[in-house]
Amino acid sequence: xxxxxxxxxxxxxxxxxxxxxxxxxxxxxxxxxxxxxxxxxxxxxxxxxxxxxxxxxxxxxxxxxxxxxxxxxxxxxxxxxxxxxxxxxxxxxxxxxxxxxxxxxxxxxxxxxxxxxxxxxxxxxxxxxxxxxxxxxxxxxxxxxxxxxxxxxxxxxxxxxxxxxxxxxxxxxx
Numbered sequence: 691x692x693x694x695x696x697x698x699x700x701x702x703x704x705x706x707x708x709x710x711x712x713x714x715x716x717x718x719x720x721x722x723x724x725x726x727x728x729x730x731x732x733x734x735x736x737x738x739x740x741x742x743x744x745x746x747x748x749x750x751x752x753x754x755x756x757x758x759x760x761x762x763x764x765x766x767x768x769x770x771x772x773x774x775x776x777x778x779x780x781x782x783x784x785x786x787x788x789x790x791x792x793x794x795x796x797x798x799x800x801x802x803x804x805x806x807x808x809x810x811x812x813x814x815x816x817x818x819x820x821x822x823x824x825x826x827x828x829x830x831x832x833x834x835x836x837x838x839x840x841x842x843x844x845x846x847x848x849x850x851x852x853x854x855x856x857x858x859x860x861x862x863x864x
Contacts, residue, residue, distance in 0.1 A: 695719065695754040705757050712742065715789070715797030721764045722786075722802050722847070723751040724859060725778065727809040727827055734773065734817070735824035736845070742792040745823065748845040752802075761803035773825070774816030778807035786855050790846035798847060804859055830856075830863055 694705035697718035711718045725732040732750045751772055755764035762780055769775040783804040792798050837849045
């Protein structure tokens with residue numbers, strides 16, 4: 691399996707092994723998805739076998755695109771691979787850049803294409819246990835409070851999204 695991700699090395703977008711990109715803190719491309727059901731956001735708890743931030747709660751789906759993979763294609767692919775979700779209409783919400791220590795000597799420095807989708811009636815969720823150990827629907831206000839009071843239970847990027855980018859990701863709900 692190809693583990694290279696698009697990362698900037700000396701200002702040039704280059705395929706780099708994803709572990710190396712994180713160990714070096716290289717700026718790289720990423721995709722994040724928020725699936726909504728009214729005021730609730732579908733969260734995933736990362737599987738314990740993940741190479742960083744295992745067991746932490748994150749937004750619906752986060753990943754790195756393959757080389758030359760369009761962000762929307764990547765978002766749809768990973769929703770299916772991680773959660774068995776297909777057929778949702780992905781709405782782009784622009785890009786966010788952040789840098790965060792994710793433990794184990796690794797840094798996420800991501801330029802993230804953000805997508806939001808409304809869960810269709812009857813949508814099924816079938817988590818891949820290699821990727822996701824649990825899911826939960828959480829109201830935005832409750833989630834924002836929990837990411838502050840229980841910060842260590844949530845991924846750094848979810849905390850950053852909610853504290854700094856809610857209006858861009860979830861307009862009118864910030």
